[in-house]
Amino acid sequence: MAGAREEDRRSVAQKLFAILDAFDGGPTLTLTEIAHRASLPLSTAHRLVAELTEWGGVVRADDGRYSLGLRLWRLGVRQPTARRLSALARPYLEDLLELTGEHVHLAVLDGLGATYLERLSGRDAVRVLSAVGAKLPLHATGVGLALLAFAPPELLDEVLAAGPVKFQPETLTTEKELRARLAEIRATDLSVSVNALTPRVFSIAAPVRNSSGQVVAAVSIIARIERQAEPQFEFGVRMAARGISSALGWHP
Amino acid sequence: MAGAREEDRRSVAQKLFAILDAFDGGPTLTLTEIAHRASLPLSTAHRLVAELTEWGGVVRADDGRYSLGLRLWRLGVRQPTARRLSALARPYLEDLLELTGEHVHLAVLDGLGATYLERLSGRDAVRVLSAVGAKLPLHATGVGLALLAFAPPELLDEVLAAGPVKFQPETLTTEKELRARLAEIRATDLSVSVNALTPRVFSIAAPVRNSSGQVVAAVSIIARIERQAEPQFEFGVRMAARGISSALGWHP
Structure with a gap:
């Protein structure tokens, strides 16, 4: 001691x-x-x-x-960000759960991690590490990359300085890989990850914006790799992110 | 200062x-x-x-x-009582919401108050003071009286010593009134209050027990006084309390 x-x-x-x-x-x-x-x-x-x-x-x-x-x-329940975002997002997350039957997440930037405010799960959803209150690394999660893509550029420097862990062969850890992926996310407004943290799963995440267009959260689904080709995931995640953003007052 | x-x-x-x-x-x-x-x-x-x-x-x-x-x-979300109880109770509370369309609560004893772990509300539910995270006085709420009825007898002494506030003409504040009501709750396993905290509303609450039969929470509905005669409230609250107790391992 x-x-x-x-x-x-x-x-x-x-x-x-x-x-x-x-x-x-x-x-x-x-x-x-x-x-x-x-x-x-x-x-x-x-x-x-x-x-x-x-x-x-x-x-x-x-x-x-x-x-x-x-x-x-x-x-804790009085924490204004968590309370307000969760309440606004809940109906959109429930729609996304109904559409996909998989894990549905809402996460926010929290230091060098993504903190999960909400997780709804289908009955047969795959076993993953996310949970309400969990904080997972930015570079190894779909929501984390979506948040990092729209954060001030210094945050990527901090992530790199902290030495990003290679959880799986597919986890992005080098500056070059990460910069390329973040640019792609900014171009498509969508963050697609495969096997970043857990093997044999994919994640699709999209940024949530507030009334001034600032990215304040990300919404995602995680499912088994076998389902990756199904079109409703991307559609559903985009719709949920748009719905929550619009509830926050964002009008593009 | x-x-x-x-x-x-x-x-x-x-x-x-x-x-x-x-x-x-x-x-x-x-x-x-x-x-x-x-x-x-x-x-x-x-x-x-x-x-x-x-x-x-x-x-x-x-x-x-x-x-x-x-x-x-x-x-806060890691607080084990709140997390476990909320997760177990949620489906039963949702059934009760569907049955009644009013405010549905789950509350636990917290010092001299009842702290609300969950609140689900119908679209047209009456305006009341309860909210997730709120702590309301034991003597003036349906859940509070249900919790007090099954608490160690010293708790009533503490409530009386603290000087219970008469929020409405119908709020019970004297030792005699409170002792009679608590005995009635123990006899019927049901706590019915009218206008205790908010005028023109009634509340029906029932105790939730754990595997050793100890009362660990209370479930309630609150609705406008006009609906008090409808039989589904008492039925629904009893069923929800029984369901949550049984999920906690209680077998009478």
Whole structure:
């Protein structure tokens, strides 16, 4: 643990955030697990977790394990971007689900990742990594590339500097490959990826624009590669992106 | 502001929580508004908001106003109770919406309030105070009374000690009234309220149980008083509560 031998230079706030982030690794944690994941001495973790518990940010179950509390859930649902976009997009996403029967996503740019605000899934949809609240890399997802294509050019530099991971043989990781793909996305207003993160699946994504034409989200479907030739995917994704953009006040 | 004349005895953690709670009052706030609502000197608010911003708990828009960030939304959607209950309950709530065309709620006990995890609404549903993420008083809502009826008896003492507000002439506020109503709810497994919080509406709520028979949530409908005699409300609410309980593993 950082605190044991050398001085921990983090502020109290940063230690609290490290405790909250520890729950990325599991929905319920013991105090020892929290201390370990947040690199804090047990005594510090104990004191800060007690403060978080009093506030309602974490709750302690009868078995002594902690989980995130309803107070955080209530703050989270009030997050204006997520709430507004999800509410506006929902009917269009449901139409897209009905049309395709596959996974349907709505994602927004979040640092160097795409954060999934919504995911609706058909009964027989393929197993993939996306989930509501998940944050997946920009260069390896259809929505991520769609968001990156319309972001300020510095973002691509940051993605490249971070060293994009080659999850599959088909994952784009070099500057040349990525620049070419992003130009294609800007030209077609569509982001088509095959096997970027998960093998044997394809993704079709399209940008969602707000009233000033700025890309604020992306909508996508993911399905098994066998279905790639079916025309309703591209059509459906374009329609959904257009519908949500128009609900946001975009009139091209 | 508390800090101006007398010493602020709150810990750094408590000051951070006060900043997050400030967003209860509005989705976007200026730094001055945050400092005011959290009773902090501007310099302290500035420093803590900067730390929150770096973590992603709040974001600063181009106009300088702050709102809650996606990091909190991501933590919130991972809250295990809310996530599991909502996912399990959703199909039953949708059936209840289809049956009634009114507001359909799922709420859980949260301190001295009922927090609304889900709300589905028919097109012509009456205007009420409930919303996803809202926390409403136990004594003045159908779901709140249903949760209170099956909670440890000390909770009623706490509700009474807090001084229950008489929102409408029909709101129950005395110990005698509340004890009688809670006994009735336990006897019938149903919580029927009229004009408790909003005039000219009624609510029918029923408890949701987990595999050990513990009441963990309540489901309700709210509709205009004119429809109170229609039999499908009680039937639908009982069926939804039973369905969700059974999905949670309850077998009476």
